[in-house]
Amino acid sequence: MTPRSQNAVLESDLQTLSPEFEPLRNEPKGIAQIGVLPINRLRTHEIVTVAMRHLRQGRLNRGTLRVLGVNAQIANLAKTSRRFADAMATGDILYADGVSIVLASRLLGSPLPERVPGGELMERLCKEGAKEGFSAYLIGGLPGAAETAGQVLQERYPGLHIAGICCPPFGFESDAEESARIRRSIKAASPDFLFVCFGAPKQEIWVAENCSSLPVGLALPVGAAFDTIAGLRKRAPVWARKTGTEWLYRLFKEPRRLWRRYLLGNPQFIWMTLLQRLERAD
16 A cells, blocks of 8 residues: 555655655655555654645645544554555555554654654644635534634634634434535635544545545544644643653543553554564564
């Protein structure tokens, strides 16, 4: 599987960003392979640089830039679900949104430079986009989260235009009329940024199946970012984020929702990584 970032649209951009883009041992340039997913060796500021360059150079002519985060859960899903793996393969940039991905890349001999939290990436894009009057469309999240998050982002980054907000009902993707209404709303807004907060794997699949025909500059799935910005969910403290124990904090806060993801998913990811390491050793 090869992400769209390796085609001519973005290849030159990626290769000229920093000296870190050198061939890796047994890997394509600028890529670390985790499970079935090829992840770009990009830092936050480098992703923002590519995104802003894409938008400045005429986004409607170049299509939607799809930026997809990868954590242990997503790596597991891509390994077991062909539909989800195919959705991830449509990404232009796949980045490490999880300390487990960074640690796995080191174990596998293709170290990624840093973790790039999706929520922080969204805010960096908003900050830079606000300087040029770019627009953002927020879709998903808990009831009321997108509206509050939009207000907060506009206050933090004056100049950012909130082009639209949508909180579709549960199961909307199975409702043809509701799906069509959402697509019409996004088309009318024609935003520079489309931030999607459905949670994995729904948000990545939705982006893959819809954004090719929408007038959107950049699409970024952001998990629960709207909910945390709106104050409906509390993000882990800085110490937990810096020590790589954010998952443990989240599990403690929401055990009923997250126990399967972490208590079953983390061992599955570790086993997958160890098998990949053994395969490389052979």
